[in-house]
Structures are given as structure tokens and as C-alpha cells.
Amino acid sequence: xxxxxxxxxxxxxxxxxxxxxxxxxxxxxxxxxxxxxxxxxxxxxxxxxxxxxxxxxxxxxxxxxxxxxxxxxxxxxxxxxxxxxxxxxxxxxxxxxxxxxxxxxxxxxxxxxxxxxxxxxxxxxxxxxxxxxxxxxxxxxxxxxxxxxxxxxxxxxxxxxxxxxxxxxxxxxxxxxxxxxxxxxxxxxxxxxxxxxxxxxxxxxxxxxxxxxxxxxxxxxxxxxx
Amino acid sequence: xxxxxxxxxxxxxxxxxxxxxxxxxxxxxxxxxxxxxxxxxxxxxxxxxxxxxxxxxxxxxxxxxxxxxxxxxxxxxxxxxxxxxxxxxxxxxxxxxxxxxxxxxxxxxxxxxxxxxxxxxxxxxxxxxxxxxxxxxxxxxxxxxxxxxxxxxxxxxxxxxxxxxxxxxxxxxxxxxxxxxxxxxxxxxxxxxxxxxxxxxxxxxxxxxxxxxxxxxxxxxxxxxx
DNA sequence: TAATGAACTTAAAAATGTCTTAAATGCAAA
DNA sequence: TTTGCATTTAAGACATTTTTAAGTTCATTA
Numbered sequence: 001x002x003x004x005x006x007x008x009x010x011x012x013x014x015x016x017x018x019x020x021x022x023x024x025x026x027x028x029x030x031x032x033x034x035x036x037x038x039x040x041x042x043x044x045x046x047x048x049x050x051x052x053x054x055x056x057x058x059x060x061x062x063x064x065x066x067x068x069x070x071x072x073x074x075x076x077x078x079x080x081x082x083x084x085x086x087x088x089x090x091x092x093x094x095x096x097x098x099x100x101x102x103x104x105x106x107x108x109x110x111x112x113x114x115x116x117x118x119x120x121x122x123x124x125x126x127x128x129x130x131x132x133x134x135x136x137x138x139x140x141x142x143x144x145x146x147x148x149x150x151x152x153x154x155x156x157x158x159x160x161x162x163x164x165x166x167x168x169x170x171x172x173x174x175x176x177x178x179x180x181x182x183x184x185x186x187x188x189x190x191x192x193x194x195x196x197x198x199x200x201x202x203x204x205x206x207x208x209x210x211x212x213x214x215x216x217x218x219x220x221x222x223x224x225x226x
Numbered sequence: 227x228x229x230x231x232x233x234x235x236x237x238x239x240x241x242x243x244x245x246x247x248x249x250x251x252x253x254x255x256x257x258x259x260x261x262x263x264x265x266x267x268x269x270x271x272x273x274x275x276x277x278x279x280x281x282x283x284x285x286x287x288x289x290x291x292x293x294x295x296x297x298x299x300x301x302x303x304x305x306x307x308x309x310x311x312x313x314x315x316x317x318x319x320x321x322x323x324x325x326x327x328x329x330x331x332x333x334x335x336x337x338x339x340x341x342x343x344x345x346x347x348x349x350x351x352x353x354x355x356x357x358x359x360x361x362x363x364x365x366x367x368x369x370x371x372x373x374x375x376x377x378x379x380x381x382x383x384x385x386x387x388x389x390x391x392x393x394x395x396x397x398x399x400x401x402x403x404x405x406x407x408x409x410x411x412x413x414x415x416x417x418x419x420x421x422x423x424x425x426x427x428x429x430x431x432x433x434x435x436x437x438x439x440x441x442x443x444x445x446x447x448x449x450x451x452x
Numbered sequence: 453t454a455a456t457g458a459a460c461t462t463a464a465a466a467a468t469g470t471c472t473t474a475a476a477t478g479c480a481a482a
Numbered sequence: 483t484t485t486g487c488a489t490t491t492a493a494g495a496c497a498t499t500t501t502t503a504a505g506t507t508c509a510t511t512a
Contacts, residue, residue, distance in 0.1 A: 010269070
């Protein structure tokens with residue numbers, strides 16, 4: 001799975017590359033629009049992450065040119081928060097999805113997954129842990145038939161906990177992964193969501209509980225028959 | 227692993243550098259905000275420890291500038307105890323964590339570790355000594371299956387004792403390492419925690435005991451069959 | 453062995469961390 | 483705009499840790 005990142009801000013480009021490489025994607029970087037286009041036109045990429053503001057050639061131009069050349073690689077456009085109208089222009093130019101900066105690593109990965117799924121690739125879309133199962137495409141959490149829907153933040157937190165069994169996850173980690181590194185979420189935000197999740201675990205009568213380790217963090221555990 | 231310390235109080239800056247270097251981090255120091263920013267902007271650091279009150283440019287400004295430039299290096303902000311609202315301002319400006327002065331070396335290192343911990347990295351680290359084992363991520367102390375949870379201070383003390391077997395650790399050392407170099411903890415605080423720990427060692431039926439050497443300090447020893 | 457200072461133990465008070473609610477806010481679809 | 487839902491904020495209840503303080507035990511030595 002190859003991804004091209006076209007982004008002139010070196011640090012951001014490398015950050016993206018880092019996050020993606022951790023998930024085993026192969027990543028190439030271009031630092032301006034023209035270099036990006038040259039690479040993209042080869043058609044070897046599965047996804048192109050494309051900034052709008054770029055030296056030499058902007059993101060709209062790159063996207064439009066690719067579509068004109070019948071290169072159908074899915075494009076994920078990046079733009080600053082305030083420029084709402086960019087969205088329309090980007091989608092017009094041929095972008096498939098669009099993400100406002102700043103964004104969390106989880107959001108980035110979710111969008112990348114969504115774009116690769118569209119190509120019919122089979123992806124593991126469930127995480128299991130003992131008696132519970134989390135459906136990654138519908139965000140439903142189930143246990144022996146019973147099931148509840150999780151909203152986005154509940155889902156992200158539950159997924160992280162289920163994907164890191166035995167490991168204690170700190171509130172800080174959850175804040176960074178779910179809210180983003182530059183959010184101003186506080187510990188209580190996490191606590192509130194943990195509380196929501198506990199209710200839902202009860203609701204589906206699961207034997208799993210979210211154990212909290214004071215001053216350390218949270219971890220999934222099988223309920224003790226105490 | 228490279229760390230940048232931006233702190234104008236020379237003594238504190240060097241103290242931090244010393245503590246960090248002992249743990250094999252490579253440390254650079256900047257004594258004012260502008261120099262700090264110049265170094266930080268390079269993006270080569272894994273963590274930036276940033277005081278708020280700084281000559282030439284304060285910590286908020288440095289953090290905000292870095293985030294504006296998309297330098298995503300984790301920032302650990304330092305501030306005096308009474309300025310509560312600093313926390314919000316600091317996190318707004320882009321800090322990832324925040325530590326009030328004074329703080330203990332252990333707290334500093336714990337926060338630095340938390341900020342460098344990579345996603346999905348599994349470090350099940352444990353310290354062992356004869357029949358006891360201390361889990362560094364859950365703070366559980368165990369002996370042949372039996373286990374107890376240690377709270378933070380018990381944990382820090384036990385860890386120090388276990389990591390320095392044979393060595394006698396003085397109360398002063400424990401106070402400095404666990405409570406901080408300028409805390410006002412007294413010897414009795416240590417004694418209380420040693421007492422707690424002894425109870426827990428009994429509880430898990432360990433053969434290890436905390437021996438006290440009058441007027442000198444404490445050391446782990448294997449119980450004599452006397 | 454009695455006096456002394458050091459170390460130990462305990463209980464209560466204080467401080468801090470976590471949980472749970474409910475209300476307020478924000479956001480997007482109808 | 484109104485409505486419904488997700489999210490954030492805030493406050494109080496609750497739980498655990500940490501500190502304090504006082505009394506007890508222990509080891510040393512005069």
C-alpha cells in the first residue's frame with residue numbers, strides 16, 4: 001500500500017509519513033506541487049495526500065491535472081480550518097475526501113482507511129476481546145447478540161483499549177490519539193467518555209470492564225467474580 | 227533521544243540536564259526564549275522542556291510559534307505552583323504536558339517517558355529481585371503468583387530499592403528522588419512508607435525484607451531463618 | 453540497665469484523583 | 483429555524499493517597 005504525501009511544510013510532511021509508516025504504509029514525500037504531480041502521474045500510489053497551499057503548483061491544479069490525465073488515485077486534501085469554501089473547490093477539482101488541519105492521527109488513519117476500502121480491498125473490520133466485538137465500520141459494540149452503537153469518541157477510545165489489551169493506556173495518550181495533540185481536552189473529558197462506555201458495557205451484559213489504575217490509566221479486564 | 231531544555235535559571239537548567247543525561251538522553255540547553263526557538267525549530271528534538279517565564283520571548287510564544295510552524299515536537303511546560311491558569315494557556319499554546327515546580331526527578335522522567343512513548347510500543351518492563359517482581363507499568367508487586375498494587379510513592383521507593391540491590395539508600399536520597407529536591411518532606415514520611423511496604427511484602431509472603439541500618443538507611447535483604 | 457535518640461506504627465486529617473450527573477454548548481440535518 | 487444528537491463543561495460525591503502527629507518500640511551506649 002503506497003501513499004504519496006505532497007506537503008511543503010517539512011515537519012508536517014514528515015509527521016504524516018511517520019504516522020503512516022507505523023501502520024506499515026509505504027510513504028513518499030514531495031515538497032511542492034510540481035514534484036508531487038510528477039510522482040503522482042505514475043499512478044503507482046494507492047492514495048495521495050495533497051495540501052492545497054503549495055509552491056510552484058497548488059493542490060487544485062495538481063488534482064485537476066491528474067483527473068484530466070485519467071489518474072484515478074484517491075486524493076485526500078488538506079486545508080486550514082477557516083477556509084471552508086476550499087472544500088467545494090477541492091472536490092470539484094477531483095479530491096475524494098478532505099481534512100481540515102489540525103487533525104488527530106486517528107482521524108488521518110480513519111480517512112486513509114476509508115479511501116482504501118473504497119477500492120474493494122478487504123480489511124479487517126472487527127476487533128475482538130473476550131466476549132465483546134467492535135465493528136470498525138459501523139462502530140457497533142456487541143456481546144452475545146446484544147449490541148449498542150458507539151459514537152465517534154466512544155468508538156475511538158474503545159478501539160484503542162481493545163487494540164492494546166493488557167497495556168495500561170494513560171489519559172494523556174487517549175487525549176492525544178482521540179482529541180489530537182493540540183486539542184485542549186482535559187482529563188475529565190476522558191473520564192466522562194469512560195463513564196459512558198462503562199454504561200454501554202453493562203447494557204450489553206459484557207464480562208469485560210474498564211479497570212482504572214489510579215494515576216496510571218485504563219485497561220480492559222475480565223470482571224472478577226468478587 | 228534528544229531533549230532541549232529552555233530555562234533561564236542556570237542552576238535548574240543544569241540540574242535538569244544532569245538528571246536527563248544520567249538516563250542517556252542527549253541534552254541541549256537554551257537560556258532564553260529566542261535561542262530556544264532557534265534550536266527547537268530545527269525539529270531535531272524528541273522533547274522540548276520549556277519554562278514559561280523566560281527572557282526575550284516567553285514560553286507561550288515559543289510554543290505557539292513552533293506549532294504555527296508545524297513543529298510537532300512534544301512540549302513539556304514548566305511553571306510555578308500558584309499560576310493555575312498557566313496550564314490552560316500553555317496547553318492552548320500547544321504544550322503537550324505541564325509540570326509545576328518544584329518537581330521530583332522521578333516525576334520529570336516519568337513525564338518525559340510518557341511523551342516519548344510511541345504508539346503500540348509494548349514495553350513490559352519489570353524489575354526483579356530474588357522472589358519479588360515489580361511491574362513498572364502497572365505498579366504491581368508480586369511474589370509467586372500473589373500480588374499487590376503499590377501506589378505511586380510506595381512504587382517509587384520500592385523501585386529505587388530494587389534497582390539498587392546491596393546498596394544502602396539513605397532517607398535523604400529517597401526524599402530527593404521521590405519527593406523532589408526542594409520538598410519539605412521529613413524522615414518520618416519515608417518511615418511511614420517503608421512501613422506500608424513491609425506490610426505489603428508480608429502480604430505477598432516474600433522472603434525479602436526491607437532492612438534498616440540505623441542512622442544509615444535501607445536495603446533489601448533476604449530474610450534470615452532466625 | 454537506664455537514658456537517649458532513632459525508627460516504627462497507627463489513626464485521623466488533608467489533599468488529590470476519579471466518577472457520575474446534568475446542564476450548556478456546538479453542530480448538522482430536516 | 484428548529485430539532486436531535488454529540489460533545490464539553492462544571493459541580494458535587496466518592497475513593498484513595500499522602501501528610502501529619504502522637505505514642506510506642508527498639509538499639510546503642512553512658
